[in-house]
Amino acid sequence: MGRLRQKGKAGAAKAYVTRSAAVKRLQCSLADFRRLCILKGIFPREPRNRKRANKGSSAPTNFYYAKDIAYLAHEPVLKKLREHKAFAKKLARALGRGEWSSAKSLEDNKPVYRLDHIIKERYPTFIDAVRDIDDALCMIFLFASLPSDSKVSPSLIENCARLAAEWQLYIMHTHALRKVFLSIKGVYYQAEVFDQTVTWLVPYQFTQNIPSDVDVRVMLTFLELYQTLLGFVFFKLYTDAGLVYPPPLDTKKDESAAGVGAFSLQEVQHTAGPEPASKAKTLDADGKRVSSKDVRQTIKSISATVVDDVDVDMPNVDSTSEEADEDFVAQPSRSNPQETAALPTLQALNSIPQSTSTKLFSPYTFWLSRETSRPIFEFLVRSYGGRIGWPATSGSGSPFEEDDESITHVIIDRPLVVKDNETEEERERRQRRKYVQPQWVVDCINAGKVLLEEPYAQGKTLPPHLSPFEDRAGAYDPTLGLGAQDVSMEDEEESEVEDVSEPEEDAEEEAARPEKAALKAAAAAEDAAALRAAELEAEAAGVDFGTFEKTAQKARKKAKSSETPAVDESEQDMNKMLMSNKQRKLFERMKHGEKKRAAEVSSSGKCDCASLIIFRSDKTSKKRNEL
Secondary structure (H helix, E strand, O other), X not given: OOOOOOOOOOOHHHHEEEHHHHHHHHOOOHHHHHHHHHHHOOOOEOOOOHHHHOOOOOOOXXXXXXXXXXXXXXXXXXXXXXXXXXXXXXXXXXHHHOOHHHHHHHHHOOOOOOOHHHHHHHOOOHHHHHHOOHHHHHHHHHHHOOOOOOOOOHHHHHHHHHHHHHHHHHHXXXXXXXXXXXXXXXXXXXXXXXOEEEEEEEOOOXXXXXXXXXXXXXXXXXXXXXXXXXXXXXXXXXXXXXEOOOOOEOHHHHHOOOHHHHEOOOEOOOOOOOOOHHHOOEEEEOOEEEEHHHHHHHHHHHHHHHHHHHOOOOOOXXXXXXXXXXXXXXXXXXXXXOOEOOOOOHHHHHHOOOOHHHHOOOOOEEEEOOOOOHHHHHHHHHHOOOEEEOOHHHOOOOOOOOOOOOOOEEEOOOOOOOOOOXXXXXXXXXXXXXXXXXXXXXXXXXXXXXXXXXXXEOOOOOOOOOOOOOOOOOOOOOOOHHHHHHHHHHHHHHHHHHHHHHHHOOHHHHHHOHHHHHHHHHHHOOOHHHHHHHHHHHHHHOOOHHHHHHHHHHHHHHHHHHHHHHHHHHHHHHHHHHOOHHHHHHHHHHHHHHHHHHHHHHHHHHHHOHHHHHHOHHHHHHHHHHO
């Protein structure tokens, strides 16, 4: 006889645990349970049968894996939280009794937990950590711009501002920035770090307010984890780049609003000095004191005697130089002996010249006017190798003044005003420099090249600034430019115009144009024989084969698109009849999501192309009038 299964002790009832049962099992408060789940990356699960998982009850609740809760029971952070709870009780008792000395000693020995082991558990490799720092950077930049209050301490905001500055310094040093987008929410940046795409959002420098309906405690728990994560990641990035971490901070510059300029990047200096005597280890052997220095000398003497006995001249090889000069030797493949396996090595990758687009602004020197945002454009220009200065009202630390002769561009966001009392020197300086609006810098970065300054001149209506992050088909591509996209959209319009105008032509016009008649026959061909006859007719009319093939492919695509929906609908109806109730609901949710995404794409495409339509309105109106 098989083993009997007891109700509530097998299956889903054993695999899942409700939140109240988990809190009771861990013997902690609900707030501490939430903090543990955030730090360890444990989130609620959805069982297949909620009633079975809840042991017959249909009450709404959250479920967790029983194994996750079992792992949490052995978490060192949970032990520290329990110690902190006991510490809070002892401190409150000491303060209530007026025992100030014991209260002070308790405060000095306050239990503090660390999250280093959690970072190592959640991110086994460094690439995993880099891949997951998008949310961390967004949170850090958000809290760096918040005002301090009873919930958010000034030290926390200062630490977030320091981490944000360290990240910007690394991006500027390595020229890793790739895309920028100025949106309503803030500025979206995208960089490539260790072949990983990192995208983060930086809010504008406006006065921020914390909404009352936001649970700041949850956000502070995430921030606590993110600060530890970014500390590990930044240390690795800086050390791999040969820089000192953390970068030294000049307090005087920081107090005078120097921003990122208050930090200085310093390279690590490797000094190989003699080992200090204090580090020499000593051991007791046969009642004598033997140091590590004596052991090394003994090993050298033994190796020397071995060489003398063998009587072989051993060359002195420097292992460090050999490892540095080691290169990959390409071996011939077995399938094709003539070709060698060309695999890239670290030395070959380092010798590859850096892309010119990362040093886009290196030949130019910029000056920021007082109304432009200095932190944004200082980061952008320095990330692409340019020099930038600003007036004293925007903060200290400008490398040059406004009258510097090397300034080539002035970033200005004011309307064009003619000065009456302009001197000859100021007039020459103004004519020598190029005055552009801030969008020019961002569009140059997205396009990967220096654009013409004329459309972005001071006081002019700017071209549309569209998002470069769209990956869908037909989305805006900043590398093509507005002109190329206008041409492609005009070609589509012309094809539509031809499709509309073809049915209105008379038979006499078709007879007069044998080429068009042949193409129309190719489009109307239904089988292989008709297509072959249309091909012969096109060849006789002088139509090249490429044009004929394109016309036939378009016709086949139109025929498929017109026939497919009806067949798909009938097949879908048949498949729905064979589905279970759960599968049918899941399928309907999937179709609803697809329709919703398609509607969002179409609406966003209309909104994004609204500005482009303005530039093509004249051409479109002319074509419609001709029709």
